[in-house]
Amino acid sequence: MGFDQEVLVERGEMLSYCLGKPGAWLDRPWENDEVVKVGSRIFAFLGNGDREPTVGVKCGATREIADEWLHRHPVDACPMPYIGRSGWNTLRLDGGIDTDELTEAVDSSYDMVVAKLPKRERPTA
Template sequence: MLEPGSGGLDLGADHYERDLAERGWAGAARARRRPDRHAAPATAAGRAHCAHDEEAPMERAEMLAYCLAKPGAWLDQPWEGDEVVKVGGRIFAFLGSDSGKPTVGIKCGPTREVADEWLHRHPGDASVMPYIGRSGWNTLRLDGGIDDEELTEAVDSSYDMVVAKLPKRERPTA
């Protein structure tokens, strides 16, 4: 597991640079920003709006780029084939592997009861994450009935909850 600023590339960076370049996202992982065709000005709350084709569901590469655009965010691969996005040393988004259905695992609330709201609103597209679900983590389908704006707001919320729990010296500045 490589820490940001360790002098090496994040795990899997070469693979993802090639993959993102093939999809027209060249430099997205390295630059930690969304490509210009998807970029939008930050809102008053400092959050970027995810602007892409509203007809098509969000793709995994778009969600990865959105997560990496967060201040201090970095890509890690703590388990073979599974990717996570961290801030400081803590995970705020689980993206899993390239194969299978595109999902993102995020902290949907401080407690299981709060996170259960997602299960009630989106019964076919939200599920409790194995092992850590009791702590308010859910898996959300990217290609299901949850609209992109709601997905990005959920990622923003997960990021904010994780950053709030970081020691002040590990919190990103920006």
């Protein structure tokens, strides 16, 4: 699935992109906040659409690795509340992070989460 580089990523487009990953499914575990899971684990947080459009993804195995995003995009990336210390960042969809970087961040988050899943929960496709 591709995005038009001239248009900022819409929340719905990002949700569709996330749900296109093998084994991905939508969950609403907290008061309408939408997350996308693979197996039993979240790989993307999309919130409830009431705030600025963002995606929360695992940006590195450690906070130090994930901090690279903060250095490259100080206005459009920040550590996620509560789980930021584990390498999770919130990335703005309507800011200065280009579409390719956003989709690569989702891909990387998905891959890191799948790698930690028990084999019985990993997608076969």
